[in-house]
Amino acid sequence: MPPSRAHIRATVEAYLNRHTEERDTLDGLLAVLDSTKEPSSRATLPGHVTCSAVVINRHGRVLHISHRVTGLTLCPGGHIEAGDRTLLAAAVREACEETGLRPGDLSLTPQFLDQPIDVDVHDIDANPAKGEAAHQHFDIRFAFHLTAEQPPELTLQDEEVAGAQWLTYADVRSPTLRAKLLDAKPHGLDGRPEPVSANALIHDGAGRYLLHLRDDREGMWEPWVLALVGGKRSRDDANLEATLRRELAEEVPGLEPTGLMPFAVQEATSVDGLAVPIAVYTGHWSGDAEAVDLREGVLLTWCTVDMLHRLRLSPGLEALIRRHAAEHPAAKEPPDGTGLADQAPPATGLNIAGIHPNLHNDEDRITSAETAASSGRRHTEPVDVHLLLRRETAGGPQVLLSRRAGQVYAAGLWHLPSGHLDGPHEDVVTALIREAREETGVVIDPADVRAAVTVHHRSPGGASRTGHFFEVRRWQGEPQIAEPDVCDAMEWASLDALPTGMVAYCRAGLDAYTADARLAVHFQLPGDTVAFDPAADRLRLVPDVTGGKDPNGPDAAVAKFAEQAVGRIARWTDTSWARENRVWRADGVQGGTWYVKVHQNGRFHNREVRGLRTWAPALGAAAPRLIAVDEALRAVVITALPGRPLHGAVLAPEQETMVFHRIGALARRIHQASPPRPAPADSGPAAAKADRHLAAARPHLLPGDEEFVRDVVRQAKDLPPLEWVETHGDFQLRNILHDPDTRTAENEAEDSGPSVAVIDLERSKPGPAVRDLVRLSDAWHGRPDLLAAFLAGYGRSLTPAEQARLVIDAALDSVSAIAYGSTHADPELVERGRRTLARLRAEHDNSPSPAGEPW
Numbered sequence: 001m002p003p004s005r006a007h008i009r010a011t012v013e014a015y016l017n018r019h020t021e022e023r024d025t026l027d028g029l030l031a032v033l034d035s036t037k038e039p040s041s042r043a044t045l046p047g048h049v050t051c052s053a054v055v056i057n058r059h060g061r062v063l064h065i066s067h068r069v070t071g072l073t074l075c076p077g078g079h080i081e082a083g084d085r086t087l088l089a090a091a092v093r094e095a096c097e098e099t100g101l102r103p104g105d106l107s108l109t110p111q112f113l114d115q116p117i118d119v120d121v122h123d124i125d126a127n128p129a130k131g132e133a134a135h136q137h138f139d140i141r142f143a144f145h146l147t148a149e150q151p152p153e154l155t156l157q158d159e160e161v162a163g164a165q166w167l168t169y170a171d172v173r174s175p176t177l178r179a180k181l182l183d184a185k186p187h188g189l190d191g192r193p194e195p196v197s198a199n200a201l202i203h204d205g206a207g208r209y210l211l212h213l214r215d216d217r218e219g220m221w222e223p224w225v226l227a228l229v230g231g232k233r234s235r236d237d238a239n240l241e242a243t244l245r246r247e248l249a250e251e252v253p254g255l256e257p258t259g260l261m262p263f264a265v266q267e268a269t270s271v272d273g274l275a276v277p278i279a280v281y282t283g284h285w286s287g288d289a290e291a292v293d294l295r296e297g298v299l300l301t302w303c304t305v306d307m308l309h310r311l312r313l314s315p316g317l318e319a320l321i322r323r324h325a326a327e328h329p330a331a332k333e334p335p336d337g338t339g340l341a342d343q344a345p346p347a348t349g350l351n352i353a354g355i356h357p358n359l360h361n362d363e364d365r366i367t368s369a370e371t372a373a374s375s376g377r378r379h380t381e382p383v384d385v386h387l388l389l390r391r392e393t394a395g396g397p398q399v400l401l402s403r404r405a406g407q408v409y410a411a412g413l414w415h416l417p418s419g420h421l422d423g424p425h426e427d428v429v430t431a432l433i434r435e436a437r438e439e440t441g442v443v444i445d446p447a448d449v450r451a452a453v454t455v456h457h458r459s460p461g462g463a464s465r466t467g468h469f470f471e472v473r474r475w476q477g478e479p480q481i482a483e484p485d486v487c488d489a490m491e492w493a494s495l496d497a498l499p500t501g502m503v504a505y506c507r508a509g510l511d512a513y514t515a516d517a518r519l520a521v522h523f524q525l526p527g528d529t530v531a532f533d534p535a536a537d538r539l540r541l542v543p544d545v546t547g548g549k550d551p552n553g554p555d556a557a558v559a560k561f562a563e564q565a566v567g568r569i570a571r572w573t574d575t576s577w578a579r580e581n582r583v584w585r586a587d588g589v590q591g592g593t594w595y596v597k598v599h600q601n602g603r604f605h606n607r608e609v610r611g612l613r614t615w616a617p618a619l620g621a622a623a624p625r626l627i628a629v630d631e632a633l634r635a636v637v638i639t640a641l642p643g644r645p646l647h648g649a650v651l652a653p654e655q656e657t658m659v660f661h662r663i664g665a666l667a668r669r670i671h672q673a674s675p676p677r678p679a680p681a682d683s684g685p686a687a688a689k690a691d692r693h694l695a696a697a698r699p700h701l702l703p704g705d706e707e708f709v710r711d712v713v714r715q716a717k718d719l720p721p722l723e724w725v726e727t728h729g730d731f732q733l734r735n736i737l738h739d740p741d742t743r744t745a746e747n748e749a750e751d752s753g754p755s756v757a758v759i760d761l762e763r764s765k766p767g768p769a770v771r772d773l774v775r776l777s778d779a780w781h782g783r784p785d786l787l788a789a790f791l792a793g794y795g796r797s798l799t800p801a802e803q804a805r806l807v808i809d810a811a812l813d814s815v816s817a818i819a820y821g822s823t824h825a826d827p828e829l830v831e832r833g834r835r836t837l838a839r840l841r842a843e844h845d846n847s848p849s850p851a852g853e854p855w
Helices: 003-018 027-034 087-099 174-185 240-251 305-310 317-327 369-374 429-438 504-514 556-566 600-614 616-622 651-672 685-702 705-718 769-773 776-780 784-794 801-822 827-844
Strands: 047-056 061-067 078-080 104-110 117-125 135-146 160-166 196-202 208-214 229-232 258-268 275-282 299-304 381-391 397-406 418-420 449-458 464-472 487-494 519-523 537-542 569-574 583-586 592-596 626-630 635-639 724-727 735-742 754-758 765-767
Touching: 003 027, 003 061, 003 087, 027 160, 027 592, 061 087, 061 635, 078 087, 078 537, 078 583, 087 160, 087 240, 104 275, 117 724, 117 765, 160 397, 174 429, 174 537, 196 240, 196 258, 229 240, 240 258, 240 275, 258 317, 299 305, 305 317, 305 754, 369 592, 381 487, 381 504, 397 429, 418 429, 418 464, 418 705, 429 464, 429 769, 449 504, 464 504, 464 784, 504 569, 556 569, 556 592, 556 635, 600 616, 600 765, 616 651, 616 754, 616 765, 626 769, 651 724, 651 735, 651 769, 651 776, 651 827, 685 705, 685 801, 685 827, 705 827, 769 776, 769 801, 776 784, 776 827
Parallel strands: 047 135, 196 275, 381 464, 449 519
Antiparallel strands: 047 061, 047 078, 061 160, 104 135, 117 135, 196 208, 196 229, 208 299, 258 275, 381 397, 381 418, 397 487, 449 464, 519 537, 569 583, 583 592, 592 635, 626 635, 724 765, 735 754
């Protein structure tokens, strides 16, 4: 989902509080926010919200790009998309898409932080080609510094961007933005990145350092780790020391370290991937940590350098403390009884976070603190429960998602209803039922809870946790938003079409669930975003004890080849015909469907690959697209097409004629995919194979069949050669898909109608056009209206020579089918061959000729 109306309004109102003189100018934007329309939707007229990034380099110049369509030179920016968490995130995404920058190349400016530098209104001309009327863009602009000394090389989005240039503030094209930049320059907006957060490294001069255990809740960055006290800069802070003192007063009132001095600048990463420089100040304080009035977090505690390896610390903190300890040796020993290691009560062990739960050994005996310490580091981590409230619909299974809102972790992102255990008294099923009632209002019977998957997760900040995902298909009550302060939307989402803008941890659990996994590991890396990013998918499925491959899927080598091409496969479905190549439908864990085919021989493999690479692209959506090829495996991965095979389909007569018109148009497009060429010498009907096929088929032939076939074949020598074109080679109803819900014009009015597409190209090769009518002609037997519809779509009638060649090829194909089917126990093939042969005999009365009418 795009940024909420509340988020956009709050951003705009904060901007207008600083620029009250612009309220009249932004009346149109305020009217959109007051309406019921989606403010960021392209369809919202007479105007909608867009976002831009004002990227400033170390020389105080602003990045501009030239748009191909409009010819305008502007800052990178554009429309908001459904996956954008915030307006700021939309600006970052647009800048990266259009210029090739990475989010980590950018940092916020202290002058504007995460608030807009400018909001501009500009007119957009009508675009009849896109059906767009003239309208306005309310462009919300955010300022960023480049983190690198030299601007990185840009990789422009060629489809939309013609060039890029860096302009001085005075040359910036937008008058309103130019004025804001020039006004901010005397206040330090010079292009050089500065810290936008401040932390305190507090020590007592005796080798102890004060650490803050953050809350174990998702609203915290790096929850449940030991970190420094501090926080983000605000626009009202005069400087970074003022930021730090304000944060100390808010978090730990009464704790006032002396001698605050700048010590270091740390680099962190924001939820949106931006670089976040943090100024670290050192200060001296030696009070009682337990007596401090702690307003945020779990506890304050002292630690020493020799304890660091046993603690879960925020990234980079251990190195920072060790550096300070090396540069400022302790002047005296720490007071007795005040160190973290001494704070454990009897018969307990110290865990990584500094909390002292009872530890039990394998025999469930409480161990002593000394035993726990001697066994090494004890690691604990939070336990989550996640609700997969599932319902079945005609369109497939759906799960309930909620969108996080307010001052919580991952605000604006979709997530499953979830939460933590309240304490050691609560088991995971009880916690799930409680969280479901608190967040959605539904009542769940414990007997209806099913274990789905367990995910071991690590956040980009380094904190890990274990999540238990439970499936529930029966409940009481209608799901609704029961906690509006932390949730602003709740929707059912299809499992095969999950929304963008999801929490990566939650998405990992859903992908593992869809893949029928029981255990998964999802360890994110520093720099990864909290929001799901397919390019940084860290999910790893752990096999069950049953081990082996999916019984419905291909062997391991083919599965590996397919997943290298399209990503992890959640479900394999064998769609092979018994006598044919092996084919599987592959449904991806991130959505999307492909087909994986392993050919039974090199000839079929080469023909299919050649067809997919040569004439199939000319058909566009009417043919599969080749994704990957493995010659050694004789395997291909191709796209899936909508629709079902026409083989066995029951259509109304008027539908049938429309469909056959489309089939004729499809055949024409195949045959016109390349210019026709003269037939090679000795390329007439395969008469030489007639004896071999007749011998194998003889036990299944009726009296007179063999004589008829031989009479037909003898006439082949009198036929003139036919031009060669690209052919499908197995053009029959089972290889033609029909999608009644899609209508295409293919730029030609006569082709309009229900969509049809062709699949299975393994018999594709150049040949006469009638090669593709041999097996299709059975479909219009006794239905001259279908033949007429096909020829109308094809654009011409067959020549007398083509009609005669069709009879010959159909006769040879019929005995070939009978011969193959009888030796390979395929009764359908035998019956098809006998049916075709009987039809040919009845229509031609044993006397075909080049001028005959085979219909």
